[in-house]
Amino acid sequence: MTASTSTPVPSDFIRDIVAEDVRTGKYKLIHTRFPPEPNGYLHIGHAKSICLNFGIAREFGGICNVRMDDTNPTKEETEYVDSIMADVRWLVDDWGASHLALNRNTPFYASDYFDRFYEYDVELVCKNKAFVCDMTPEETDEYRRLGKESPFRNRSIEENLDLFARMKAGEFADGARTLRAKIDMSAPNVWLRDPVLYRIRHASHHRTGDKWCIYPMYDWAHTLSDYTEGITHSVCTLEFEVHRPLYEWILDALEVSRPRPHQYEFARLNLTYTVMSKRKLIQLVTDKLVNGWDDPRMLTISGLRRRGVTASALRAFAYNIGITKYPSMTDMAVLEHTMRNEFNRTAARRLAVLRPIKVVLTNYPTDRVEELNAVNNPEDRNVGTRKIPFSRELFIDRDDFMETPPPKYFRLSPGGEVRLKYAYIIKCDEVVRDNAGKVTELRCSVDFESKSGGATSNRKVKGTIHWVSAAHAVEAEVRLYDRLFTVSEPDVGGDFKSFINSHSLEVLTAKCEPALAEARPPERYQFERLGYFALDPDSTPDKQVWNRTITLKDTWAKEAKKT
RNA sequence: UGCCUCGUGGUGUAAUGGUAGCACAAGAGAUUCUGGAUCUCUUUGUCUAGGUUCGAAUCCUAGCGAGGCAGCCA
Numbered sequence: 318m319t320a321s322t323s324t325p326v327p328s329d330f331i332r333d334i335v336a337e338d339v340r341t342g343k344y345k346l347i348h349t350r351f352p353p354e355p356n357g358y359l360h361i362g363h364a365k366s367i368c369l370n371f372g373i374a375r376e377f378g379g380i381c382n383v384r385m386d387d388t389n390p391t392k393e394e395t396e397y398v399d400s401i402m403a404d405v406r407w408l409v410d411d412w413g414a415s416h417l418a419l420n421r422n423t424p425f426y427a428s429d430y431f432d433r434f435y436e437y438d439v440e441l442v443c444k445n446k447a448f449v450c451d452m453t454p455e456e457t458d459e460y461r462r463l464g465k466e467s468p469f470r471n472r473s474i475e476e477n478l479d480l481f482a483r484m485k486a487g488e489f490a491d492g493a494r495t496l497r498a499k500i501d502m503s504a505p506n507v508w509l510r511d512p513v514l515y516r517i518r519h520a521s522h523h524r525t526g527d528k529w530c531i532y533p534m535y536d537w538a539h540t541l542s543d544y545t546e547g548i549t550h551s552v553c554t555l556e557f558e559v560h561r562p563l564y565e566w567i568l569d570a571l572e573v574s575r576p577r578p579h580q581y582e583f584a585r586l587n588l589t590y591t592v593m594s595k596r597k598l599i600q601l602v603t604d605k606l607v608n609g610w611d612d613p614r615m616l617t618i619s620g621l622r623r624r625g626v627t628a629s630a631l632r633a634f635a636y637n638i639g640i641t642k643y644p645s646m647t648d649m650a651v652l653e654h655t656m657r658n659e660f661n662r663t664a665a666r667r668l669a670v671l672r673p674i675k676v677v678l679t680n681y682p683t684d685r686v687e688e689l690n691a692v693n694n695p696e697d698r699n700v701g702t703r704k705i706p707f708s709r710e711l712f713i714d715r716d717d718f719m720e721t722p723p724p725k726y727f728r729l730s731p732g733g734e735v736r737l738k739y740a741y742i743i744k745c746d747e748v749v750r751d752n753a754g755k756v757t758e759l760r761c762s763v764d765f766e767s768k769s770g771g772a773t774s775n776r777k778v779k780g781t782i783h784w785v786s787a788a789h790a791v792e793a794e795v796r797l798y799d800r801l802f803t804v805s806e807p808d809v810g811g812d813f814k815s816f817i818n819s820h821s822l823e824v825l826t827a828k829c830e831p832a833l834a835e836a837r838p839p840e841r842y843q844f845e846r847l848g849y850f851a852l853d854p855d856s857t858p859d860k861q862v863w864n865r866t867i868t869l870k871d872t873w874a875k876e877a878k879k880t
Numbered sequence: 881u882g883c884c885u886c887g888u889g890g891u892g893u894a895a896u897g898g899u900a901g902c903a904c905a906a907g908a909g910a911u912u913c914u915g916g917a918u919c920u921c922u923u924u925g926u927c928u929a930g931g932u933u934c935g936a937a938u939c940c941u942a943g944c945g946a947g948g949c950a951g952c953c954a
Binding site: 333507554555556560582642727738871 | 890896916
């Protein structure tokens with residue numbers, strides 16, 4: 318019996334391939350990699366990829382590199398490197414990280430291999446498998462579409478060597494020349510039609526500075542980075558499927574020693590009610606439709622973390638959705654279910670009132686305060702109980718009172734009864750309003766026989782609601798989040814920004830039970846009957862800020878909608 | 881248009897020639913001092929047409945549909 322019996326081990330077509338390679342002894346060590354370009358923040362789709370690549374390494378006793386694919390100096394920044402590393406570490410560090418490869422704070426960088434790439438370039442030219450091309454970008458495009466050979470294709474090796482050295486030396490302007498692989502302009506796969514390997518960019522690179530003015534293209538850099546690092550299974554998303562023959566061609570052309578890496582592709586994650594592309598996420602940030610990359614409404618890893626999602630919940634989600642080649646659309650409800658499933662077991666319960674309405678218990682002594690016993694987590698008795706103060710004046714949530722309740726409404730209404738959780742059954746005798754007619758106070762009477770835990774507490778009423786003692790309440794800011802988009806697929810049918818949910822953030826001042834004042838990050842709580850909440854970094858010693866990570870399932874809301 | 885890939889309930893996935901299963905969602909009920917959780921039950925599926933086979937979701941052929949690629953982006 319192994320540890321894997323308690324934790325389900327995923328199975329999918331890629332892991333099947335790895336398992337087979339392990340069985341046949343194809344490689345000494347399974348070695349995967351996660352290769353982000355540092356040009357944006359990581360999102361939940363990257364989390365899927367991280368969990369796959371690190372998961373494979375973890376399950377097969379291998380290792381996984383994080384490698385910055387930083388071959389385009391005009392787009393990449395150190396800020397993104399830092400955020401990516403923080404996100405990856407957060408996601409995998411408590412996942413049996415000791416045998417993962419992430420045993421250092423610094424990632425690998427494709428840019429560290431630029432010198433080595435240059436040697437490979439020269440080798441390729443010497444083998445007459447690459448040439449320097451003088452065509453403009455537009456001409457190159459057109460010739461590739463038409464399958465026409467470049468007029469510069471048959472330059473001598475000496476001339477190519479000379480020209481490429483002068484490209485490197487900075488003699489030519491951006492776009493003036495490229496180094497292209499010499500493959501087959503009549504190939505049906507356009508990526509085999511003499512693809513560009515190097516372009517000229519007189520731009521400062523975030524790590525190599527001004528050392529280079531020629532930069533490798535993705536295919537060249539990525540393939541050779543994989544090979545250089547000893548990667549065995551190079552796992553990427555479906556859009557690179559047509560690049561695989563080029564990946565193979567490069568390794569063939571350089572006649573690299575075996576075993577060599579192989580590329581496998583899986584479908585990227587799509588989720589309802591959100592957008593996933595970096596381009597769109599960056600627009601949300603720059604257009605200030607959200608408050609930065611880590612806005613809790615964003616499906617970035619940093620946004621999810623700030624909202625209160627745990628790394629283990631994200632990993633469980635990655636496990637739940639599986640790995641295939643089918644371009645699917647996963648229901649946001651799966652993510653939500655994964656969170657509730659974990660937090661229900663792990664989050665301690667507290668009482669908090671979001672939209673307070675005052676309740677005065679007319680038959681309760683003015684100066685009396687009781688300390689009532691409350692269970693911290695009914696799913697985990699080990700975490701014990703706490704005391705909650707109870708007194709004559711309380712707050713309850715406005716949602717828990719209706720003047721003219723519909724049928725099946727179990728909460729408080731004029732003349733009706735409800736149980737205050739851990740306390741008494743009360744009856745609403747009188748409704749007090751202000752001049753505008755708004756209800757400002759409920760005057761209720763207590764059934765002292767009904768005290769929770771007491772000998773005569775057996776009487777049942779249909780509803781139980783949460784409450785907070787007014788004199789003891791601690792005020793806190795609460796931020797309620799809803800889906801960022803109003804439609805399930807904001808990517809289709811027009812500008813995605815026109816589907817923004819204008820009510821996706823609501824800020825309230827809540828009344829909390831005193832025990833919450835002692836909460837510290839990264840603790841998270843269930844506010845009973847409301848949802849799961851985590852402290853936001855905006856919290857100060859004077860004022861807590863709570864983010865609602867996810868609501869509880871609300872079958873009453875569903876019921877109410879029917880009528 | 882060319883090339884590549886993929887089609888299993890509403891959604892996401894499993895079954896790798898041998899009883900189509902799981903999860904989410906939806907619906908009904910039980911229970912409940914959270915309208916939470918838990919438990920029970922129910923609805924809904926192999927894209928189509930041929931073929932191979934004792935037997936096909938699985939193998940073959942054709943069709944249909946969907947996605948990706950066709951940057952000096954990754």
